[in-house]
Amino acid sequence: MSNDFKQYSKRRITIEALQWDGTIEQLDRNNIKYIQYNSSSEYEFCPRCSKNFKDVKHILLSTIEGNMLTCPGDFIIKGIKGELYSCKMNIFYETYSLVDDYYHEPVDDIFDPYDKFISVNLDLDHVELLHKSPLWNGIIGARTCYDSHKYSDTDSYSNKLGEKDKILLKNLIKIGHTSVIEHIYYTFRIKDVSRLFLQQLARHRLASYSVESTRYTLSKHLKNEQAFENISNYYPNSNLKRIIKYITLTGNLTVDNININQLNNIRNLLRIGIPQDIVKYMIPDALKTTIIWTINARSLRNFFRLRYDKHAHIEIRLIASEVYNSLPEIDKEILFSDIIEEKGYPFGECQKEQQE
Numbered sequence: 001m002s003n004d005f006k007q008y009s010k011r012r013i014t015i016e017a018l019q020w021d022g023t024i025e026q027l028d029r030n031n032i033k034y035i036q037y038n039s040s041s042e043y044e045f046c047p048r049c050s051k052n053f054k055d056v057k058h059i060l061l062s063t064i065e066g067n068m069l070t071c072p073g074d075f076i077i078k079g080i081k082g083e084l085y086s087c088k089m090n091i092f093y094e095t096y097s098l099v100d101d102y103y104h105e106p107v108d109d110i111f112d113p114y115d116k117f118i119s120v121n122l123d124l125d126h127v128e129l130l131h132k133s134p135l136w137n138g139i140i141g142a143r144t145c146y147d148s149h150k151y152s153d154t155d156s157y158s159n160k161l162g163e164k165d166k167i168l169l170k171n172l173i174k175i176g177h178t179s180v181i182e183h184i185y186y187t188f189r190i191k192d193v194s195r196l197f198l199q200q201l202a203r204h205r206l207a208s209y210s211v212e213s214t215r216y217t218l219s220k221h222l223k224n225e226q227a228f229e230n231i232s233n234y235y236p237n238s239n240l241k242r243i244i245k246y247i248t249l250t251g252n253l254t255v256d257n258i259n260i261n262q263l264n265n266i267r268n269l270l271r272i273g274i275p276q277d278i279v280k281y282m283i284p285d286a287l288k289t290t291i292i293w294t295i296n297a298r299s300l301r302n303f304f305r306l307r308y309d310k311h312a313h314i315e316i317r318l319i320a321s322e323v324y325n326s327l328p329e330i331d332k333e334i335l336f337s338d339i340i341e342e343k344g345y346p347f348g349e350c351q352k353e354q355q356e
Contacts, residue, residue, distance in 0.1 A: 015077055022072030033062035050264040051227040061086050073229045090232050117314045120234045120249040127322035131187040139165045141180035169334050181297040188293045194248035196285035197315045204303050207295040214280045223270040230257045247286040259286045297335050308343035
């Protein structure tokens, strides 16, 4: 069935535009007609950027269609006939690129989701090993089971493992007698990870957790922050670095900007005195947290077996790699290397070792 619709393409045109930095001086310098927007309400938020009118200056831009509310960060575009109108930053970057200085979004050509995740979040330093018990604990357990203490060749004072005891632990792990390594435990600090990651980590029940409490820290962190700008790329400017301080990015601009808007909503509600216990219901899974995690070697083997797998979520695979990298070499060799070799090395130093 035919109709009268035909396909048309938009003509390629060059426009002039500036990004408003929020100052009146910039507007005056460029002869832009405007009216300063004055809110009569004590707590009124902009419907375009979710920022408080009291905190952030807004204007009404004079256009041929009337006054247009304009926010800091918006682009003011001069049309082909000299008319002015404003455009949100994310829409502007989807439509226009700077003549002779085109900025290519750095993650566009990264097809591997793990590389992309690492690229947009900038920082890989999430895991610190705070404490570990000696491997000698496992030897004591093993020798007790078989009443074979006289064959131990480990120096109990220096905890330097002897060759016989190394072989014993490896063989016990190989035949599945891993209860003895429950006496070996590790404590990690895992920082700047999403609450989505926390939900997955907490499924490993045979471990102990202390987690940064939003009940006591949410207002402390966000209430006095400046409003966050939406992003159109992942260029590491000051705004993006402030955002990464609070949320884990996905590499998807639509999802990330929704989470940025939610950060602003939380900030605004805290500033008008809504209790943290109420505001915390709005927290996105991307909000970052810090965890102290203590786990025994047997349960840590199970963690590596599940979270090094290619079907595991991106972020927990990354953290699993960092946990492994933080371990002493002797612990890796005796307790965990068989799993890592089976699953492969998805990230970081492990990956380099495999390639070499």
